[in-house]
Amino acid sequence: MSNLDEAAFEQFICDWLVGSGGYDAVKIGNPKDPQPDFDTIRALDTAELFRFIGATQSAEWDKLVTLYGGDITKAQKGFADRLAKAMDARGTVDVLRHGVVDLGQTIRLAFFRPASGLSPELIERYGKNRLTVTRQLPYDPISTKTLDLCLFVNGVPVATAELKNGLTGQTVAQAIEQYRTDRDPKNTLLKRAVVHFAVDTEQAAMTTRLAGKSTRFLPFNRGHELGAGNPANPNGHRTAYLWERVWQRDAWLDLLNRFVHTEPAPKGSKQAPTTIFPRFHQWDAVLAMTAAARENGAGDDYLVQHSAGSGKSNTIAWLAHRLSSLHNEADKKVFDKVVVITDRRVLDQQLQDTIYQFEHVHGVVQRIDEDSTQLAEALTGQQARIIITTLQKFPYVTDKIDSLPDRTYAVIVDEAHSSQTGESATKLKEVLGSSDGAAAPDEPPNPAEDALAAAAAARGSQPNLSFFA
Structure with a gap:
């Protein structure tokens, strides 16, 4: 495929999605003969x-x-109009998660995989989701322009992609420029799509909001040798992970349901809410940790190395939510409770806001900042699945967990307020089984973190407790 052109690249990806990725159909657009399936006014298939x-x-x-x-x-016609208005008012992902009410009747737009397999009806409905991809989609009612790829879930557009072939001199940079200069941000489909990908055979980038020349794309690469880009792929293109892993049917539905969320604009700001789509390293790390915990159960510890600006707060929110509903192959919950150790108030509110978008249930997250009695009730009670408390209360948390050997806990330690190379962080890495990382000589001491690390080290491994740091 050394002479791969853009059209062949499109076809190659689409063939994989339908042949191996679980998609139901590939459609091909034609601006000279628009297909009646796609309604350009309502931006729906x-x-x-x-x-x-x-x-x-x-x-x-x-x-x-x-x-x-x-x-x-x-x-x-009436329902399509109602759906279009709901997506404009609430956003595409919220509509997919919670459906639409029309004339008092609720209609669901997607069924996502339940946390356990105890509901055969939900599993059956999940299997009936229809994932399709359209090539060269004429997306504008007053233009003949087309999108290279558009991914749909049950007729709702969720992602677009512009493809370039690096082997013929076209790169991801040209795809980004195309979005910035040749795609109208006011177009209905482009506004509603959750994410836009710029892709060539070597690298990928993504954005959740088109804003003309001000559009900001973020890399969506795996990373290579502690740097940017992607490693060589002996079985194909360096960017094959995008369609083989991220867009794969089960992974894609899970990502839309349990990762994508919105952050409200600052109070008093005229800015629109921001759609948060995970960077590849965030998505990959969360899935790796939850897969290991699902297989191994409680008792193992995990360390993730984050650099500044890598989005650790969102990673913690996604991880906490997934661990709180994680079931093993026997459909038994892996952790009874998830405890997040942090001194950052902003993380507290972010966790609550983010998880509420996923579940629309109040009380899943509980902040404990009063006395030990309140903490004990939260650790043993039924309502809160995720408990947020401070570093100072960490010794009490582990003491309480010691006294509850029949219950399992995941403890997520937020180190974002201190250096990853400080003395306390080094101690914590030792507790979690990492031998690298010497203390920085100019790192200021952090008594709370030192106490946390010392308490963890003194107890050693506990079969009903897993650390994530």
Whole structure:
């Protein structure tokens, strides 16, 4: 494939998605003969939308048609209008997670994999999601411009991609420039898509918001030899991880459901909320740790090395949420509680806001900053699954866990307020089984972290406790 051109690159990716990635169909757009499946006004693949609804919610749909006077065409148009308005008001991901109410009838737009396999009906519905990819999609009602790739979930556009072939002189830089200068940020589909990827055979980048020439793309690479870029791939393109791992059906649905969220604009600001999409290293680290914990259970410890600006707060939020609902192959919960040790108030609120978007349930996250009685109740109670407390209370946490050998706990230690190379951090790495990292001579002492590390070291490994730091 040394002479791979852009069209062949598109075809190669699409063939993999349908042949090995679990996608249901590849569609090919034609600006001279637009397909009726895609509604450019509402930015929906209505054929896939109603195919999904009919396969998963036929009774609910029949009720809605009745409310529209028994006119199926009128019902389809009315619901498509209602869905489009909901996506503009609430965002695409929120609509996928929580559905739409039309004339009092709730219609779901996706079914995500449940945390356990104890609900066969939900598992069956999850299997009926329709993931499709369209090549050269004419996306604008007043233009013949096309998108190289557009990924859909049940007819809802969730991602776009512009592809370039580095082997013929076109690179990710040209794809980024195309988004910045040749893609109207006000276009309905481009506004609603969760993420936009610029991709060549060597590197990838992504953004969640198009803003013309001000559009900011972030690298979406694996990293190579402690640096940027991607390692060589003996089986294909360096960027194959994007379609083989990230866009793969189960991984993609999981990412949309349990990673993507929005951060509100600062109070008093006129800025729009920011959609947060994980960087590759964040997504990869969280999945690796939860997979290991699922297989090994409680008792093992894990260390993730973060550099400044790598998004540790979001990584902690994603990890805490996943660990709090993690089940093993026997459908038994791996951890009864997740405890986050931090002194950062901003992380407290961020955890609560982020996890509420995933679950719409209050009380999942509880902050403990009063007395030990409150902490004891949280550690043993039924409501809170994620407990946030301070470094000073860490010894009490481990004492309490010692007294509850039949319960399992995950403890996530937030070190973002201090250097990864300080004396206390080095002690903690020793506790977690890492031998590298000498203390920096100019690192100021942190008594709270020193106490945390000393307390952990004194207790050694506990079979009902896993550290994540």
